Amino acid sequence: AASPSPSPAREITRPSSSLSKAVRRRADAVSHKLAAHGLGAFVWHKKLDRDLARGLLPDIVSIRSERRRCLARRKEAAAVSSSAASRRSSPPPITTASLARAKEAAFLLEQSRIRAETRFGYGRPKPIDVLVKSLDGTRPRALAAFRGASLEDLRELGREIDQQAEIDRANGPFWEAAKIMCDAEIARAAGTAGHGERLLHAAILADVRSVVEGKSVEELEAMQEAVAARMAAGEAMVVEHWQGVTELIRVEKAKKYLEQNYSTCDDEAAPSSDDKNDEPEITDDVDDGNADADEEGSEALCPVALPQTPPGTEQRKPKYITRVRSGFEWNKYNRLHYDSDQPPPKIVKGYKFVVHYPDLAGTKPPEYTIHEDGESGETCIIRFHAGPPYEDVAFRIVNKEWEYSRKAGFRCTFERGALHLNFNFKRFFYKR
Secondary structure, X not given: OOOOOOOOEEEOOOOOHHHHHXXXXXXXXXXXXXXXXXXXXXXXXXXXXXXXXXXXXXXXXXXXXHHHHHHHHHHHXXXXXHHHHHHHHOOOOOOHHHHHHXXXXXXXXXXXXXXXXHHHHOOOOOHHHHHHHHHOOOOOEHHHHHOOOOHHHHHHHHHHHHHHHHHOHHHHHHHHHXXXXXXXXXXXXXXXXXXXXXXXXXXXXXXXXXXXXXXXXXXXXXXXXXXXXHHHOOOOOOHHHXXXXXXXXXXXXXXXXXXXXXXXOOOOOOOOOOHHHHOOOOOOOOOOXXXXXXXXXXXXXXXXXXXXXXXXXXXXXXXXXXXXXXXXXXXXXXXXXXXXXXXXXXXXXXXXXXXXXXXXXXXXXXXXXXXXXXXXXXXXXXXXXXXXXXXXXXXXXXXXXXXXXXXXXXXXXXXXXXXXXXXXXXXXXXXX
């Protein structure tokens, strides 16, 4: 048995030319009539020629059936379009991959907070740690992250800000403002003018800065909108000038945003002015574990006079913070012979030095050396040397054996232009 025809057509043995012309005329007539009613019907002439060459004669359909077919196709196309639009407007479904990415971002954010807390606990926070702690509100001093940092530290901070912004999309405005401030500080540390400063003439740069720096965030936004409207209207005669003003407004707006929202603490203090709060709590291990923390004290240490530098060398004395850590030693002997009403004599337990070298030339870090104090064996001289443009500074300390264990409080680091030296003396217990 012959297989049925794949299309609504009748087999013919030898189609005549007149029949082919009649089929074409009929298809064109139906198409024109449908087009008059707003239903354009496409006539596939090549398919008609192919079917006629194969001996297939398409059915001559009526206008009514072709109209129903066109309406059905149009309805199907509208349904497909509405379905695609609804898929675009609806939120994407939560997939396993998106859940995994969200968990990974939350884990990375938590790790950054833990690292910041750890480094703050050991007294060696990085600039990114200051921003992280400012964001969560525990240490809101965001602007301090950019002060006193070297060019390498600022570039590293810029990369870390980009990483944090990638995983912390919820706090995008904060990281955007931090990135703007970091880029401005990098340009300043590199000795090159920022984008806004390059576009402004040096004669009016100071005036523009004085106007911009005294505004709030709302006033800066109003100024930025006014400048943008003026440039869009073609009223700005020197476009580069107003582009520079816009860039300065952008940097100042980022600074004001961080200052008003994430800098409630004293950001103007020196980088190590809060070292007392950032230092880890160090307790002395006594025989029975009892120590009165209220009896511990600290006092400043005066410097020792050094020989004058030869004339012609311009050097200045560095700023420093010194503390002498003293207290009572409640060992077995002192507990036996003294009490709280008649305490034993206070002894020096350790020292803390913070010497600032923000403009140190060269890459060699500062160092300290210990010298004899004349004929006295009870004291010695500790001398800090950094090189130009700073003088040496020295202090007289107790001549005892140091405890170099980090758990016992020893620290010697040079970070962000400040040398930190903390140490305690070894303790020797009484034995019969």
